Amino acid sequence: MSSCTYTRMWLESQAALKELLAQELPSQPPRPETDQRLFFHMLATLFLRYTQILRCLETCYDQMVHPQKRRVLQHMLDGVMGRVLELKNEMVETELSEYHYMDDVLQDLKLTPADMEVPIPKYFVNQRAKALKERQQVLSEILARVEPSMPSGVSPSRPAMLHDEAVQLVQMAERMRQGRLRSKFMWEIRRDEERERRARETGAKELDREQAAICIQKVWKGCLQRRCTKLERQREMAFIGMAPDPKASGLSAAMLRAQLGEEFRRLRQADYEAEYQQALVSIREGLYEVEGPDMREEMKEQLRQWFIECHDLTGHFPEFPDEEIGGSSILFAEKTPEQVSRQDPGWGAGASEPRAGEWKAELGGTKSASDLLPFPAAIWGNRGESDNFEQRYEPELIKAQKRKEVEKELRLQVRGRDSAVSREYKGPLHLAAARPGSVAILTQSAPQTVGGAGHSQALGSPNPRSPSRTLDSLYEELVLQGILKQAQRVQLADYTGDFCYLGTTLRMAGIEPTPSVMDIRQNIALYAILRLGSPTLHEMAPLVKSVLLAGPAGTGKKMLVHAVCTETGANLFDLMLMHVVFKVARLMQPSVIWIGNAEKTFYKKVPKEEKQADPKRLKRDLPKALKLLKPEDRVLLIGTSDKPYAADVKTLCKAYERILLLPRPDxxxxxxxxxxxxxxxxxxxxxxxxxxxxxxxxxxxxxxxxxxxxxxxxxxxxxxxxxxxxxxxxxxxxxxxxxxxxxxxxxxxxxxxx
Missing domain, CATH: 1.10.8.60 (Helicase, Ruva Protein; domain 3)
Structure with missing residues (x-):
């Protein structure tokens, strides 16, 4: 598929997104819906439509090679994923259930059950490829130091065998070989004897060579006829699409070409991204050298003119605006001297200062395409790209972006904390003309002290239980103790199953259906993978800190834990040393903290055989550690339990925000x-x-x-x-x-x- 195809898909998704936003944000607020079924039907419809948009945007982002388009597209992708998670949260609150059945909605939208599955963006792992490779190298180095005499990942060899044991082992193997040969020889003798006995009993004559050849030909021709008939039937079934093509070994040629094309596009993405990063630096330096002197002189002239106009209007020289409200940048906006003067009633001591968002809107002016996040697809779609067939970066957009940064840097240099232009007017004439009370305000500033009572303690100081410990030492300790583990390479798609096709019918009949495997997989993607994979999504979407997977043994609880780590590239911690684990997990985001046999932490009554291990030692510290997690900490606690009934239900539900039942498969x-x-x-x-x-x-x-x-x-x-x-x-x-x-x-x- 060409870049034009993905651009067209982007435009179609953008049009569908506009339609949904217009439906959700009408000009007049709609009346509240009182019927629960109709309200859930509306939420389910929005959920499925946003899911289809998400699927299309994920494909575009995965295959587009234009670096500037991909940046804008990722913002849209995160926004749509956030809306999907919000709708999921609303559906849970509406139905008071973690599992939803949308058979009627799928029928209305002419979709299949596979269309309701939320896709997992591939960039979750692709963006962490370098970090994952470095982590693997560190693990190999640690294991090599522990076992320097053997390569990483190889178990220690057996001790040397004694001479007598080796001879005994060889003799045993030789006697077994001779016994197998003797048994085969005796079987052949008995088979020949049995054939001769049957021939004597039936009175059959011994066949001559011609008769034997005819018999062999008859059997062989029949075998060929049956084989040809079977092959023709397979070809016929493959032609009508009821069976795979017998000639095709694995993937067809077209599928192989498509797969190679996708991989080639990903390689081009990396190359174009490197070119784009180099262009950001080189273009900025070029703007600073070429346009910088003219910008500096123009700013100085504007500041001089502003000082003169304010003095002519108010009779004294004004101060520079504070940086909190935009600094001297507001002087370059289209404002009158009264509006930017301290003496203006709208900017007095009792007036409220403009908010940062309002100033940004006033000073932004006409934005470039790279800054327009809400609906950028229309701009890229109307943009002529006939001369950019290879979809490399566009220098003009980089110039528009970097020109603002250069202007900001030059503005600070021109101002220079009341230097340069301000000294021209804040001299003796200014001091003589200004009021006595204003001299102290204009010439003096509050002393700025460095340090203070709270300065001695650095941000993120080490834990009291692990003072003066570096991240590398903590990492090595967790690896050696088996707490930080290497997750198995398991995809969420490997947790196979089918949908529950009668969920809506059963609920209408008052029967709660058993969750299917696909329902479990959908919730794992929504509650764990999407949130851990995207930093923006984890911070802005409804926060989920912990998930409990409860189900019988063998239903795939541990497999799902490893799948979460594989799909997001997260670190896997098996919780033992709680304070160290949570500290390292926050520093090495994203991270999954796994507690096996989660019911033991909240036992109703500890069994006698486990009292010595004290399984309830984490009961008090675990909720406290979870409260310390902030939205920007991409850390998820996942517990697995096959006996949740052994725990105190109240405290278990307080520790785990989401509890998912993994039933036996249907x-x-x-x-x-x-x-x-x-x-x-x-x-x-x-x-x-x-x-x-x-x-x-x-x-x-x-x-x-x-x-x-x-x-x-x-x-x-x-x-x-x-x-x-x-x-x-x-x-x-x-x-x-x-x-x-x-x-x-x-x-x-x-x-x-x-």
Missing amino acids: YASRYVTWQRLIKKHGGTITTALDVSALAKLSDGYSQGHMARAVRMALTERRLLQMPKKPLRAGEFLQLLAKADPVYSEEEKTLQVPG
């Missing part, structure tokens, strides 16, 4: 999960394997049970036998039956904290 999710797991481990799904029956009979088992059964069944030897012996459902069911299922009574107890 039929649709089990069907999708079986397919993914079998293909992931090298298996092939044929007509001999009834996946539907397998999903039906595995009711009650979690994703962990299913994954374990697939790993045990699809051994290397079984994969080699698969062409001659296709997979069957019984192979997995036999292994699945060895595990204990999740009973419905256990699920009911898990729903208590929610």
